[in-house]
Amino acid sequence: MSMFLNNFFQADTAALDPIYFSSSNGIPSESKLATYMNRQNVGTPTYGISSSGHSSNLDSTLSIKQAQVTPQSPEFIPQLSTSPNFYAPYHQQTTTVTSTVNGKTISPNTLLKQTASTQQPQQQQQQQQQQHLNGMKTSVNGLTSTSNMNIAPAAPITPLKTNGRSSLLSNENSPTNQLDPQQSQQQQQPQQQPQQPHDKTPPRMTPHNSPIPTAIPPGVHQENVGGTIYFYMTANHTSGQTSCSVVNSETVLNHHSSVNVVSGAVVTNNSTPTSMLYGGVGGHHVYPGPASNVISMQPKSQLSSAFFMPDDMRMEIQARNEIANLMLEAHDNTNPTNPAVMEVGNYHSLYPLEPQTIHPKLPCPSSTYKATNSTTGIKYCLRRLHAFRLPSLKCMTLVDKWKQLQHSNVVQLREVFTTKAFGDNSLILIYDYHPGSQTLFSKYFTPSQDSNGYTDPFGGEARPFSHKSNLQRTVNGPLLPESTIWAIIMQLTAGLRAIHQAGLACRQLDPTKIIVTGKRIRFSFLGISDLVSFDPNHANQLAVLHMHQQEDLTQLGKLVLALACRCLQSVQRDNFQTSIELVSRQYSSDLRNFILFLFNSAQRRSVTDLMPMIGARFYTQLDALQSQCDMQEDELAKETENGRLYRILIKLGCINERPDFNLDVTWSETGDRYMLKLFRDYLFHSVTEDGRPWLDHAHIVQCLNKLDAGTMEKVQLMSRDEQSILIVTYAELKNCLENAFSELVAQAPS
Numbered sequence: 001m002s003m004f005l006n007n008f009f010q011a012d013t014a015a016l017d018p019i020y021f022s023s024s025n026g027i028p029s030e031s032k033l034a035t036y037m038n039r040q041n042v043g044t045p046t047y048g049i050s051s052s053g054h055s056s057n058l059d060s061t062l063s064i065k066q067a068q069v070t071p072q073s074p075e076f077i078p079q080l081s082t083s084p085n086f087y088a089p090y091h092q093q094t095t096t097v098t099s100t101v102n103g104k105t106i107s108p109n110t111l112l113k114q115t116a117s118t119q120q121p122q123q124q125q126q127q128q129q130q131q132h133l134n135g136m137k138t139s140v141n142g143l144t145s146t147s148n149m150n151i152a153p154a155a156p157i158t159p160l161k162t163n164g165r166s167s168l169l170s171n172e173n174s175p176t177n178q179l180d181p182q183q184s185q186q187q188q189q190p191q192q193q194p195q196q197p198h199d200k201t202p203p204r205m206t207p208h209n210s211p212i213p214t215a216i217p218p219g220v221h222q223e224n225v226g227g228t229i230y231f232y233m234t235a236n237h238t239s240g241q242t243s244c245s246v247v248n249s250e251t252v253l254n255h256h257s258s259v260n261v262v263s264g265a266v267v268t269n270n271s272t273p274t275s276m277l278y279g280g281v282g283g284h285h286v287y288p289g290p291a292s293n294v295i296s297m298q299p300k301s302q303l304s305s306a307f308f309m310p311d312d313m314r315m316e317i318q319a320r321n322e323i324a325n326l327m328l329e330a331h332d333n334t335n336p337t338n339p340a341v342m343e344v345g346n347y348h349s350l351y352p353l354e355p356q357t358i359h360p361k362l363p364c365p366s367s368t369y370k371a372t373n374s375t376t377g378i379k380y381c382l383r384r385l386h387a388f389r390l391p392s393l394k395c396m397t398l399v400d401k402w403k404q405l406q407h408s409n410v411v412q413l414r415e416v417f418t419t420k421a422f423g424d425n426s427l428i429l430i431y432d433y434h435p436g437s438q439t440l441f442s443k444y445f446t447p448s449q450d451s452n453g454y455t456d457p458f459g460g461e462a463r464p465f466s467h468k469s470n471l472q473r474t475v476n477g478p479l480l481p482e483s484t485i486w487a488i489i490m491q492l493t494a495g496l497r498a499i500h501q502a503g504l505a506c507r508q509l510d511p512t513k514i515i516v517t518g519k520r521i522r523f524s525f526l527g528i529s530d531l532v533s534f535d536p537n538h539a540n541q542l543a544v545l546h547m548h549q550q551e552d553l554t555q556l557g558k559l560v561l562a563l564a565c566r567c568l569q570s571v572q573r574d575n576f577q578t579s580i581e582l583v584s585r586q587y588s589s590d591l592r593n594f595i596l597f598l599f600n601s602a603q604r605r606s607v608t609d610l611m612p613m614i615g616a617r618f619y620t621q622l623d624a625l626q627s628q629c630d631m632q633e634d635e636l637a638k639e640t641e642n643g644r645l646y647r648i649l650i651k652l653g654c655i656n657e658r659p660d661f662n663l664d665v666t667w668s669e670t671g672d673r674y675m676l677k678l679f680r681d682y683l684f685h686s687v688t689e690d691g692r693p694w695l696d697h698a699h700i701v702q703c704l705n706k707l708d709a710g711t712m713e714k715v716q717l718m719s720r721d722e723q724s725i726l727i728v729t730y731a732e733l734k735n736c737l738e739n740a741f742s743e744l745v746a747q748a749p750s
């Protein structure tokens, strides 16, 4: 690898030898680059190279390439408007891509000047020869087309090894680090080199205030050719390296492989400031890492957490997705709870959520299913009341009220309709579906597995062999921490408050009708009690409502007492006193008073009366929720980034190695696409110096970010046969990507 690079860098000397100027481009016909060159796609720059060994003269090369490039190489100019910050502090410049063949560096000057020389071939030839004689880096054995761009100053080139793989050189090894006179001058004035705070690359050059140097550095020769000013290193200053700047027209050669073309600006080989590397469209997107307030909340961070969400969060989301995607096998009749039909109204793919039950409060059996809306594909919770007729159409006003009730602690009712699909007259209620939910009953009032004859002495808060532990343990598990009970209370009262304020009553504060999804508590299947017990002949509906609301508060008291004792029987009249004593013993007097207040049906109560009893615990809950929001937002920021990179990868994947496009089997191997293919190798197939796979997630992410931002940093791409090198900016690669993908999109069936 290093030998190869040595060859590559030493190639500059060979580049000066006129024998390398071939009459044709000299590229082996089987070379991808040859194909690429010959195609010269409109809209993108082309990069020509030739292999060594073809002796020819400069004239012939020029004359051939003139015809190729002049009409067909439209300039690629990055859109300043899209990312003004990206370019703002920098002079407009033009960059050029060089190529190297067989270890020989190809300067774009040749082709560039060829383009210009359509009017002045003589001058062009002189200029080429002058460049050559002055030891400047120039085209060898082939040619390179240029693409003029407004760019930021030269960024470090990252050379790589390909042969189907790539490896990286440090920036220090990069040829661009070999200083040109301007650069060395600036290095003597370190105070003039503002380095961006987050710039990772060592500063090499400073943005110049003036586009034209006011004083030419010693050892640099200036020449005006046809209005274009060239700056050449004089022989005694080249010292094995060459540097040349061309102003107002095009080219600056700073190093072996770093070629900047400047339009009306001095090329200064600045280190790339962070604002360039990460500026622009992509730059502002880059995830800056977790905020300090979030990092302290997270469990001990692993390396993967820099890119991905924590495992537990991912697993929770995946589990919910899996549940939401559950489907019944077609014609699976083995389970009696499976629906007889799979389609009801506008809903299909019914999936049972519970065994068929006869709820004590309902006059008819009911079933609950997950169902998918046929129009939108969204999943809902479908509740079927078997053989049920609406008592009156007047109750639809209540249905409308319920449908309008939107609250984070309420499962929203979406639709109510009747159907004969099940062979009876069923009432169907459609609610929002919250996958992975369980009822409060199954979570807190179901005997725990270890309670069946064996109590885990280390489980929960109970400690073995103490009187207290026996008291704290119930058949349903250990008593709940008081904070958990208050967290449930706050969510229940919040939902209840919204219900009462909407002029409705819950009427089913039953642990089987309250669902828990993660830490969220929601009232489920609201409105059903109103429908099944609707009496259109009742004179005073408002009085009935107040009565039901008072009943809600009593039911809430019972539920909290049951939760505190972790036993549904604790609310029975006979057990009430004992249960209150247990609460007094185990929990704060606030909780006890809260329960007693709700049980006192002699006085008129309201949900808002409960707020002072909750007191400052409300702030604790709010704090916990906001902290959770902070964490989730941080994870979202990461995933936003991942989504952005994913979209770039999709584009690359659609283009690279495409078997054929418009019947052109070479489409993905030529033109812009060839560069993208080499870039893909650089991204994923880099190898270490000893040829082992070099896997670095950060490298991939960083390169994709630069591609997305279209930075001016150069990247050195090598053909798989290691015979050719392309030096391109990420801006060009981005342009190639957009062009190639647009071509695909344009041809894709709509």
Ligand SMILES: Nc1ncnc2c1ncn2[C@@H]1O[C@H](COP(=O)(O)OP(=O)(O)OP(=O)(O)O)[C@@H](O)[C@H]1O
Pocket: 353, 354, 355, 356, 357, 358, 359, 366, 367, 368, 381, 411, 431, 432, 433, 434, 435, 436, 437, 438, 439, 512, 513, 515, 524, 525
């Ligand atoms: N909106 C919803 N989204 C997702 N799952 C829900 C929703 N509502 C209820 N569930 C789940 O559906 C299952 C069945 O609920 P359902 O109330 O029918 O059960 P149940 O305890 O058998 O009550 P019932 O005796 O009234 O039938 C429960 O596991 C519950 O968690």
